Amino acid sequence: MTSTSATSATGSIISALGAGSGIDMAKLASDLAAAQYATRIDRLTAKSEKLEAQISAASEIRSMMLSLATSLGDRVRVGDLSAQPSLDNAAVASAALSGTSRPSGTFSLEVEQLARGQMLASGSFATRDAAVGAGTITVRFGTVATGSFAEDMSKPGVDIAIAPGATLEETAQAITASGAGLTAYVSDTVDGARLVIKGADGAASGFVLDVAEDPADAGLSALAWQPGSATGTLLQEAQDARVKIDGLSRTSPSNTLTDAIPGVVLKLSDTNAGAPTTVRFADAGGAITGAMQDLTAALNEIAGVLNEATNPLGGDLSRDSGARALRQAFSALAGRVVMPGAADGEPRTLSDLGLKITRFGTFELDPERLAETLKRDPDGVAAMFTNGVTGVYATFDSLSRSVSAVGRPGSLAGSLSRYNAELARLGEDQAELAEDQEETRARLASRFAVSDSRIVGYQSTLGFLENQIAAWNADKG
Template sequence: MQTSGSSIISALGAGSGIDFTKLAADISDATFAAQRNQLSARKTSLEAQISAAGQLRGAITGLAGALGDRIRSGDLAPKADIANASVARVSVPAGLSPRGTFSLEVTQLAQGQTLVGRSLASRDALVGEGTLTLRFGTVSGASFTADGARAAVDIAVTATDTLATLATKINQASGGAVSAYVANGASGAQLVMKGKEGAANGFVLEAAGAGGAEAPGDLSYIGWSPATNTTELQAAARDAAFRLDTVAMTSPTNRVTGLPGGFTLNLTGTNTGAPTSLSFASNPDAMSSVMGDFVAALNDIVSQINDLAAPIGGELGNDPGARELRRDLAGLASRVVMPGATGSEPRTLGDLGLAVNRDGTFRLETARLNRALETSPDAVAAMFTTGVNGVFATMDRFARENSLVTDPGSLGGSLKRFETQKAASDDRLAKIAEQQENLRERLTREFTASERRVSASQSTLSFLRQQVDIWSNSDR
């Protein structure tokens, strides 16, 4: 049976000096060139489609994310106004929208306990060996009530510990519950200890010295309890006390949370007997600004769709996911943002001034937005939060719907389909490369074997010719 390799040798002439290795490579390459070129072109097209679909998906998810960041940054939250700014600072966590006006009367600020110990000669004076125990609880006059939920802190004091090293050990052992340092005062070196704010953060020092005498150089000299010595107590631990709309409240710290609407107070002073007013107002300028930026971002997405999904020349010209995104954008203004809105309160993005032009682009009807801000400022402000309803939640759902890989009609479904097809093309190209290499190796073997056989035949022919010549010469 004649093979393709042997027929080529017959046609070209054996022993003609042809590079059969290159010939085998050229034949195997030409055999699969059409398939390979077709798949490579398809792969290039799919890569362009993947890039285009990814670009659009990134644009809509990026818009939703940027909108959420803008809301969380707090510049859309209602602005607080307090008549007596020396009493407190007001802050509103991102995404919350407190409303209304409140009266605030601060009668007491929270503070931590401060102890100033008895004097020693210097910060390097030895304090005496033993155990110093910190117990936490409430100090009231000459009594102390331990907090059973908090473990005591035992501090081992060695014979070489000084007032300075003892302060370091207290800081380390208490884990920040008590801060200690040595102050060099007019009467000598004194250990200063400060606890955290709040009445429950009072503390006592139980000292078990080795010497047993309450004198400098023995650890008992460092100990303190309200029953035995009150002169060292410079400030008692206490809670903040205030009235919000005349309702008495307390807080273990001067940072007060959990207030109506979620606002936070940082108490800075007292105004006993002279309540101040605290009010919240919407920020219409910030809301108008964000709506203008929102419309500009939507128009940028529309421009990208017009380019990438153009019927002629567009990478996504006939893609169902791109068509669905275009349809969804066309209906965006009518999407319900606040399903619980009542009466004339704004419900849709259209009520905030978002409108669609005939060419699919967007515009902001500022008159409609301003009317909503004037007539329903609280309802508009509620639309700019990070809750389950609102502008951000609507755009977040919009982005997720168009990114679903499980929905073949969405942009996410198209992206998954393109990636699957590209993976299949990659697999097919790998198989073709393998088949091409197998063919090259087989042809090389066949050509080499044919060349050897032809070379052997030529040698025999040459020998016979030589013999004939010899015989012919001998007959003369």
């Protein structure tokens, strides 16, 4: 077949050589160079277009698989397929899933006390801009209780340097910025300005203040504090949270408890001593039918694109190993075991959830099969929709990861990497060919310019001779 570029270039050459019309040497050089390289340019262009189509098809399928796995994961973790916790008394705490396990059943929760941090106030100063003296404040950590201090030797003390002339306000800023985990501010009370220091939650986060003051700028010792000292006021002792879960007591240095109830994060906000509340979990069973309908529709959408791309008669990915591997995985999806640890009689495959594959490579949902499985073993079905290492989500997440694994030559991502590398090489070849064509055009143009100059000279001589002959003939007449 004669290429479009070659045909166009040949036609231009014939036009440039039009009888009696003169020759456009620059255009002739350009058309000859184009004709010489047209076949190779067309071949590279065709390869480039094919690669771009393959990249587009592979990218679309990979993106669709990632979108399916992501949306399914979101529904399992925090959406309608998750067993979201709730409390009968929502004022006591908020609850969310931790993701470590799938909780079920009910739990009683009694919050006897909340965790809190130590709060200490200094003696009064005239104003917040009053100088406090210079030296070093050393913060030591431990448990402050019943007028005593038990230092936690695993926590190193923190030294805070107070410069000469520092004010109470500047001292508060230095304490906050020290990295000791304390926050400090100045409170303008009716008795004067007082430095307030607050520690982290938990009984072991209590603290004392030792002071080594600068004799040349005395006064900082007024901020020293030990249990029972007269230089400050203990506004609040540090304490752990104390709760009862199903009647069993436990403590926590924080008001956030992770997996105290398996699979749940509790954030305590109030106490309910003597009046336990119930933590219960939403039943995701009602959402599973809708989720399977959505999954079937999504699989059909992907299968449609995949089947078209791998069609032996003109499919962009008909010879792509990654696309063929995914199509083969799709053909085995219905019977794939997604719960390898399931006991005999428990649901273990997607076909148990009603998923079927047709002879056309598309999917159908058998609602009766799904309803029968849900009725027979609702807990087993619910267990298939978790974010663990097995189950429906894990299956599609694994499939999506295998499709996106760049390091695997047989994956779609591996194919994409190869196609992009080939396209880059083609781009270099096209650029090199364009340079060669331009060099050829320039060389021909230079030669034709010489020829054109000679032709002009010949035409000038011919015109002179014709004029002479005409003059001679006139004289004879």
